[in-house]
Each structure stands twice: as C-alpha cells, then as structure tokens.
Amino acid sequence: MFSSCFLLVFFLFSSCFLLVFFLFIQCDSTENTIESIKKPYVTSEKVSLANVLSVLKNPVILNQTETFKTNTQESMTQKGGEKPNLYFTKIVKGNEYTTYLLLLNSYSTKNPYFMYYVITQNATTEKVGYLKYIPDTPIAFIDIKSFSGKIQILDLKHRIRTESRILNGQPQKQTTAVTARTTDDCTSSTSIITHYCGSNAAHSPGQNCTDPTRAYYEVLITTTCPYVSGYDNSAPVPNEFMNPSEGGAGGGGPNAISDLTIFFEGILSPKQKMWWDNYNNDPQKQEIITYLNQKSTNEGILFSLDMIDQMRTNFGLILDVDASSKSPANIDRSSIPHDLTKPENQKFNAVYDALKDSPEFKKLFIDLFQDNNRFNVKFLIGNIASGASGDTDTDLSNPTLNTITISPSFLLNNNKMTIAKTIAHECIHAFLNVKLCDAGQGMSIPTLNNMDFYNIVNQQYNGFNGSQDQHNFIYNFMLPTLKIILADMKDTLVTPAESQSLEELFFHPISPTQDVPFNWNDFYLNLSLGGLQSCTFFQNEIGTIIIDANGLPVILNTIDPVKMYFFNKYNQYIHDNLRH
Amino acid sequence: MITYVIKNRLLLIIFLHSFCFQSYSQNIEKIKKADTVYIYFKKGKGQVHIKEKTPSPEIKYDTYIFSFDNIKKGYLNEMTILHRSRLNHIERKEKKPFLIKNKDLIVTYDFLTKHNLSEMTELLNNKKKVYLINYDDIGWFTIKLKEVKVIGVFKPSIE
Numbered sequence: 001m002f003s004s005c006f007l008l009v010f011f012l013f014s015s016c017f018l019l020v021f022f023l024f025i026q027c028d029s030t031e032n033t034i035e036s037i038k039k040p041y042v043t044s045e046k047v048s049l050a051n052v053l054s055v056l057k058n059p060v061i062l063n064q065t066e067t068f069k070t071n072t073q074e075s076m077t078q079k080g081g082e083k084p085n086l087y088f089t090k091i092v093k094g095n096e097y098t099t100y101l102l103l104l105n106s107y108s109t110k111n112p113y114f115m116y117y118v119i120t121q122n123a124t125t126e127k128v129g130y131l132k133y134i135p136d137t138p139i140a141f142i143d144i145k146s147f148s149g150k151i152q153i154l155d156l157k158h159r160i161r162t163e164s165r166i167l168n169g170q171p172q173k174q175t176t177a178v179t180a181r182t183t184d185d186c187t188s189s190t191s192i193i194t195h196y197c198g199s200n201a202a203h204s205p206g207q208n209c210t211d212p213t214r215a216y217y218e219v220l221i222t223t224t225c226p227y228v229s230g231y232d233n234s235a236p237v238p239n240e241f242m243n244p245s246e247g248g249a250g251g252g253g254p255n256a257i258s259d260l261t262i263f264f265e266g267i268l269s270p271k272q273k274m275w276w277d278n279y280n281n282d283p284q285k286q287e288i289i290t291y292l293n294q295k296s297t298n299e300g301i302l303f304s305l306d307m308i309d310q311m312r313t314n315f316g317l318i319l320d321v322d323a324s325s326k327s328p329a330n331i332d333r334s335s336i337p338h339d340l341t342k343p344e345n346q347k348f349n350a351v352y353d354a355l356k357d358s359p360e361f362k363k364l365f366i367d368l369f370q371d372n373n374r375f376n377v378k379f380l381i382g383n384i385a386s387g388a389s390g391d392t393d394t395d396l397s398n399p400t401l402n403t404i405t406i407s408p409s410f411l412l413n414n415n416k417m418t419i420a421k422t423i424a425h426e427c428i429h430a431f432l433n434v435k436l437c438d439a440g441q442g443m444s445i446p447t448l449n450n451m452d453f454y455n456i457v458n459q460q461y462n463g464f465n466g467s468q469d470q471h472n473f474i475y476n477f478m479l480p481t482l483k484i485i486l487a488d489m490k491d492t493l494v495t496p497a498e499s500q501s502l503e504e505l506f507f508h509p510i511s512p513t514q515d516v517p518f519n520w521n522d523f524y525l526n527l528s529l530g531g532l533q534s535c536t537f538f539q540n541e542i543g544t545i546i547i548d549a550n551g552l553p554v555i556l557n558t559i560d561p562v563k564m565y566f567f568n569k570y571n572q573y574i575h576d577n578l579r580h
Numbered sequence: 581m582i583t584y585v586i587k588n589r590l591l592l593i594i595f596l597h598s599f600c601f602q603s604y605s606q607n608i609e610k611i612k613k614a615d616t617v618y619i620y621f622k623k624g625k626g627q628v629h630i631k632e633k634t635p636s637p638e639i640k641y642d643t644y645i646f647s648f649d650n651i652k653k654g655y656l657n658e659m660t661i662l663h664r665s666r667l668n669h670i671e672r673k674e675k676k677p678f679l680i681k682n683k684d685l686i687v688t689y690d691f692l693t694k695h696n697l698s699e700m701t702e703l704l705n706n707k708k709k710v711y712l713i714n715y716d717d718i719g720w721f722t723i724k725l726k727e728v729k730v731i732g733v734f735k736p737s738i739e
Contacts, residue, residue: 388738410737425739497667501729504641504664506632512645515632531739545736552698553735571734572660576705 049086052100052119058126061119064156065128068102068117089262097122099238103262104130107139114263120238127238129161130154153237161237260296261289264304272305275312284311287321295325306330310376314401317376326356328364328427329402332378344381344411351419351493352379358488361424364481365431375400375434377427381408389414389531390422392429399437402430415578416493417486421527424485428478432470471535483524490520494578501577509565518573526570533567542567606691610684615708618686618725619661621646622715627689629714640665642726644712646689648697657697660731661712669727676721679713686713701732 049068056062068086088100098121105115116131135149151164268276275281288304295303303325310330311317318334333352339345355361365371382405384391389410395401404426411419474482494502505518532538533545543558558564611617621644623629632641641664648657663669679686692700704710710728717724 386738390739422737422739501664501667504666505662506630506641506643508630512628512630531737533736534738547735550696551735552696553733568734569660571736572731575734576701576729576731 044089044091046087047090047100049088052088052090055121056119056126058128060156061126061128065117065119087262095123101131103266106263106266107135112138118238125236127236128156129237130156130158155237260292264289264292264301267301268305268308271312272308275308281311284318284321291321291325306374314376314398317378317401319376323352323356326362327377328362328366329375329377329430332376335378335380344408347411347416347419348379348381348406351416351423354416354489354492355420355423355485357492358485360481360484360488364424364427364485367481369435375402375430377402377404377430379403380405381411383407383409390426392426392433394430394433394437396437399434402433404430415574416580417489417527417578418530418574420489420493421482421486421530424482425474425528425531428474429470432473468535471532472537475529475532475535475537479525479528482528483521486524486527487520493580495580498578498580502573505573505577507566507569509562509569522566523570523574526567527574529567530571606687607684608695611687612703614685616685617704617707617710618682619644619692619704619710619712619728619730620686620688620715621661621712622689626693638665644714644728646692648693657733659692659697659701662729662731663712663726664729667729669729671727672725673722674725676718676723678723698733698735701730704730705732 049065053062053065056065086102088102091099091101093099100119100121102117103114104117105111105113107114112134114133114135118129118131120127130153132152132154133147133149134152135147137148139147148167151166152160153162155161265273265276276285284307288307292300292304294300304321307319307321307324307330311319317330318332320331320333323331323333331352333349336345336348338349378401380403384405384407389407391405393403393405395403404423406419406422406426410422414422490499502523503518507516507518508514509516529538529542533542539557540559542560542563544556545553546556548554555564555568621627621629626647628645628647630643630645632643634641642662644661644663646659646661648659665671687704710730711725712728713723713725717726
C-alpha cells in the first residue's frame, strides 16, 4: 500500500542507467578540457561487503545487507553454483550522497531478469531497494540504448514501488497507478569521474604517465523524479542514484568495476574465475574489459570467454585481445613488443596493425571453407634456418598451437605491403596445418561443390606432405582472398608518393613499343604470387625460377612469357619503389 | 697566338666529344663511396630507350633498359632506369668538361654488365642521386643530366 502523500519516486532508467564512456586520452591532447573537471566530484570504486557494512547506520538496511554474507537466495546463485561477486560498486557524488550497487542476478532461463541491490546514503538518510530489469526478449546483458522491457524498483519485501516501461531505450508513458505520474516529471544531470593514472593518482588524463593503467573519464547521467511512492518507515526506497552502466565502466581503471564487468565475472566458471583473479593476468584482463566495453554483445562475451579459455589452457600463451578479435586466429604478439630500439618490431607491429584493420583478413578462411573455428598463433621474429622469410610451425600434439616466425632481415629489407602478404601467407599455412591434423573434422569446401577437404587434398595435392603442396593449394584457391586483403591495406601501407610512382609505370611484355600501364589488380596478384614460385602449378603455368649459387634468381624455363614478365617486373618495382 | 688558342680549343672539343664513345675502367671503390653517380647510356645493343605516353607534353616518362646479355635468363636480367618528370626527377645542364671532371663516377653499360645485376642495383639504389647521361643529349658544349631511379633484380623469397 502506498500513501499518496508520499513523494513519488521514479527512476528513469534509460537515463539513469547510463551512458558511460571513457575517454582514454593520450597524454598530449585536450589539456584545456581536462582542467575544468580535474576535481573528482563524482568517484566510483569497487568495495567489499565488509566495507559497506561498516558504514551502514540504519539497522534494517544493515541487517538486510548482512544476509549477503550467507547468501542463500536462489536468485543469487550464479552459473556453476558459485557465489556471486560480493563486491559493491560505490559511487560517491561529492558530499551529496553515495550509491552502493550489487548485481544479484543475471539473465537466465530460470530467472529471466537482472536484479541489483541498491543502497543510497547521505549525511542523514539511508535508503535501500532492489532494481530489476525485465527484458522482453532473452539478452545476455543490458544495453540501455536498445533495451526493451520493464524496469522496476522494489522495496525490501520485493513489492513494486515504481515501474517504468522502456521501448528501444526510450521511456514510455506510465500506465500503472503505482508509478510516477509521468516520465516527463524526471530530470537528468551529468557527472564526470576522473580516473587518475598511477598508483599515487598523480596524473590525470592528458598528462604523461608510465603506469600501464591510463587515466580516463567516466561519465554518468543521473535522473531524479520528484514524485515518489510510499516507503517503509525503517527502510525508505532511494529516490536518486547513479549507475555506471551501459557498456560498463572501468576500461582502464582497476577500481572502476562496471555492471558489465560484474556481469561478466558472474558468468565465469570456477576455472575461468581463477584465471581472472590471478594478478599475473591483469594486463590481459584489462584488455578483455576494454574489448567488452567496445563490443558488449553476446558475440563479444563469447569471444572474451574463449580468450580466457585459450590462455588458461595453453600455458605461456598471451593473447592480444584486440588483434585476435580482428584476425582469423587468436594472436599472441607478446614476443614482439613495441620496442623503439628494434625497428623490426616496429615494422612488424605497424604492418599487423594495418592487417587487422582489413575486414577480409578477419574472414580469411570463411569465404572458402566457411569455417569459423579459431586457432592460436604466436608470432616471433627470428632467424630461419632455411633462409626463408617466414615459417610456420604447428605443434602436432596440440594442432591449435602454431608459431609463425618472421625473419628480422626480411622485415628490415622489405616494404610493408610485402611483409603483410607474407604474414597472411603464413597464416594460411597455419590454418592448413591445423586442418591437416584434424582429420576427424570432416570439413568440406563449399566453393568446390562441397568436396571433402581431405579428398581434395589427397586427390589433387597428394596430401600436405610435400613441401610445396600447401603452396599449390594457395596458388589455386587463396589468391583472390590475398588480393582483397592487400587491397584493403593499400591506403594505409603505401604512401601517396609511392602510389604515384607506381601508377606512372609502364610495362612492355611483348615489345618496347607496346605499353601496358600499371594496374593495381595485377600489383596485388603478382605480389601474392611471391613465395609460390617453387610450387608445381606456378612452374607449369608460368615457369621455373631458381636461385643460383651466387644467390641470383635465374629463369630456367618460361611457360608463359607474359605472366613471367609481369611477375618479375611487378615484384621488382614493388621492391624498389616501395621503401617503407 | 690566336691560331694556337683556337686550335687547342678545337682539339679539346673534339676530345670531349669523343670521350663519350670510350669505355673507361671505372674504379668501383670510388663509386661505392660517392653520394652521386652518373650512368652513361647509348642506344644500341643491350640498351633500349622508351619514351612512354604521358598525360601531357610537359610531362616526360623515359624508360631506359640495360639488358644483362643472357637471353635465356630473360627478363630477370634487366636493369630498368626510370626518369619521371612528375616525381621531381630533375633535369640539369652542365658544361662539357663535367665529363672529364667526373669520369670516375660515370658508369657505363660495359662496366655494369661486367658485374652482378643485383649488386649493381643495390649499389645505385644506395646513392643519394643517380643521373643518366644519354648520348643523344650530349651537345658540342653542354650535356644534359636526368635524375633517375634504378629498378633491378627481383629475388623471390622462400616462404
């Protein structure tokens, strides 16, 4: 029962629930903007249950909060039977009030809603309630921008005190008598939290700081409605609080634990949680949090879980989460740090960063094989005994583990387009190695009339035992994909001056009087053919090139003089015209 | 006296003009150390000059090809020398004695083809400036130098 004389509280959640974005501001920018908000008026941090209990004064709220120590409520049981995370998110708004939030339930078939326990506290009053999101359709997490469903505020006896209907993130007019008069009564305000860099909080965003945890801003929008419903004498329902949600806060801050992070921690299995809580994994954990904040979808969550599982089960594997999310495989670049004293590292990472921006690279194997299964690739820079530019080694006892080694002299002496081609080329070897080892998979190749992978390999390529069999496969099936990947990266890796110098080239494959102008399609094709010159199909269709005792290339046999001419000329021009 | 001077000048001009037809044994060590080298080109056996089509008459695309002799080895053994006026490849004029003064830094077709193509390409590509002196651009009193880029051998990588 609610008394009409009581103020009606309505939490307009679409606003209250917030826009959290954090600006990872590199230290050389936006100094002027920063000054005005340096003072941390609103702060957020993660605090323990004991910490919360120690500050509560209202005995009813204290008793209720203490029940989480034993935590027997069914709704609080997480997947795998684990106890929920009992860290509260504490948000302090200056000396006005403090909000404590605890995620009690994430969406499941059995309990199809999200539930938070909320306490607000100011100098004189403590209020408590439950915040419940009931989505119209199953969701893995709450994205307030697209949320459709009901948001309810409950008192301690789980009675609905207010209910708001949200459609595609927009609050709808109220229809029930127990709620706020109209959503138009509510107002919103914005607060900014500055998360400082370094353990002594000496650096704000925009300032130089060597600490791996960079400074950032967290923006909260809080909406308060002046008309509130009745409340129990001893435990009033809060009429205003803040929630660092939407994609989740945190990002770089160890203390900024968002709802999304809390949700994610809640769905981890015990083994995943053990990995997550190991401080040695903090850098990768932060990468995952950052990734989740950018990709807070079901797909993003599943990918993050896979990242944890791969690192957890493959000792020594340190995945680059961002690079992996944009690559056809899980990528470990930990052996190639951004080291200014090592130009080969700089060059490799610059190329890989461009490569992962190519949409075609990410789906390298999907078009041909329609295969989304991922494997792990660890990149190394090191000398290769055979004198090759790149080499792929697959662990036969665990075929999902591949090591791709790129020669440092190759990196130093070649342009970035050629390096990108070689990395993609080696990734294809890794994929084929994995498939070769996984005979039970029964994979088919849809574009080849659904021929079984093993049949086509065995019938046409004599297995992958010979050194050039994979190259034959690449020659026949992967060149179109390689060309698209290179085309994706051209604007990043080729300077305008280099483009111009290439576009002013002419070829004379038939005679000096017959000009054939440069074209990019031939450029991508002939660049992609590099490294395949020893395979049977190349030799049968174009010709045979060997390297003589002096290290010089010699054409032993030419089958197609025009193709041979273009292969050599394009690659000469690429080598000599592209210097970066 | 006047007759003597005129005679001597005439002899000098005849000597300088005939310089271009001779093959000098350049010192490779000097060439390696130099920032700028000059390639002497004369259309003929193993040496081809192609004037490419350009978007407008002010723009010049000249391609010079030195064939490194062995036909069986085909196109791999070509050195391509490019002059592209749009890429700030400058042209400049010098007086004829320039040839004498820089004779040690002028490489000829005979000199280049006596060496390994990739070695020569690398040598020329490491210079700050490479100019081409075309026999057709040598006048009685002046010569024309064209800045060029050298494209050499492609050695396919093992992958």
